[in-house]
Amino acid sequence: MTSLPDIHLYTWLTCNGVKISIALEELSLPYKVTEVDIGSGKQKEAWFTDINPNGRIPAITDGNKRIFESGAILLYLADRYDSDNKFSYAHGTPEYYEQLSWIMFQMGGVGPMQGQANHFRLFASEYSQYSIDRYMEETKRLYGVLNRRLTQSAWLAGDKYTIADICNYGWVRYAPLALRLDLDEFPALKNWHDAIAEREAVRKGVNVPRASSDQELMQRYRLLEQKTLARKINK
Structure with missing residues (x-):
């Protein structure tokens, strides 16, 4: 028990x-x-x-x-x-390993590349257009992989919403806010994002540990972006 x-x-x-x-x-x-x-x-x-x-x-x-x-x-x-596998798959099944693969795709690909794009656009002490371009393009490439998968299936692993979707959603949610990345370039990914965003648990979860609207987050990111651009001007 x-x-x-x-x-x-x-x-x-x-x-x-x-x-x-x-x-x-x-x-x-x-x-x-x-x-x-x-x-x-x-x-x-x-x-x-x-x-x-x-x-x-x-x-x-x-x-x-x-x-x-x-x-x-x-x-x-x-x-x-999750013993009844409502949001996951049972160990040893093909779907379990598909789920694990998409989790690792985010941990080893989307997270590191988008994280570097965030850093160079918003936090770097020195402006580097090369670094911004490199990591933005790699982030878009990885989003293309997600988009292709989601043209084949409504969800990343198997036929239901799982922790693989939650894992990737955490990053996709912030891309338009922090990076000005237009999800309209990735229609299947955008549909997937929008469907997840409507879930009650997701609406609650994105406001932990404190409530913050998308508008508030965007304002914060734009201020950081302006500081980075000022470093370019002052070089």
């Missing part, structure tokens, strides 16, 4: 952070939340690196267990609390 959850989520409003709050909401699991303000460096403080030695959000504890890396957390939640 599965023990009752004692989940504590450590997170911030980021592409990786919202994956976990969405999954917890989809699974209707009770959980506590601690904000880890990455802008002020809270993720590097000793109390948090005791939970995630790498000093990155998100992380969870569940009783005496700690789990960090968003992909690992999603797999843990599915293994532990």
Whole structure:
């Protein structure tokens, strides 16, 4: 018998952070939340690196267990609390490995490339058009892979919405806001994004640890973008 959850989520409003709050909401699991303000460096403080030695959000504890890396957390939640496979597939099935493949596609491809695009557009101390172009183009290439898959199937793995979709949605959601990436270039991906965005659990999950409208997020990103462009002018 599965023990009752004692989940504590450590997170911030980021592409990786919202994956976990969405999954917890989809699974209707009770959980506590601690904000880890990455802008002020809270993720590097000793109390948090005791939970995630790498000093990155998100992380969870569940009783005496700690789990960090968003992909690992999603797999843990599915293994532990999705015994009826409502949002995942049973181990050993072809669909399970398809699900795992799309999770790793995000963790090893979309996340690193889009993350670098975010960095060079919004946070870099020196302006680099080459770096912006390189990582934006690679992000678009990876979105093309997602789009092709979603022209063949409504969902990334098998015939239902799973943690593979949640994993990738966390990043796709932020691309128009942070990178001005036009999802209309990827029609199947946009339809998939819009369908997920309408889910009640998703609407709740994207507002953890605090509510923030898309407009507020865009204003924040535009200010960061202006600072980066100012560095180009001042070079």
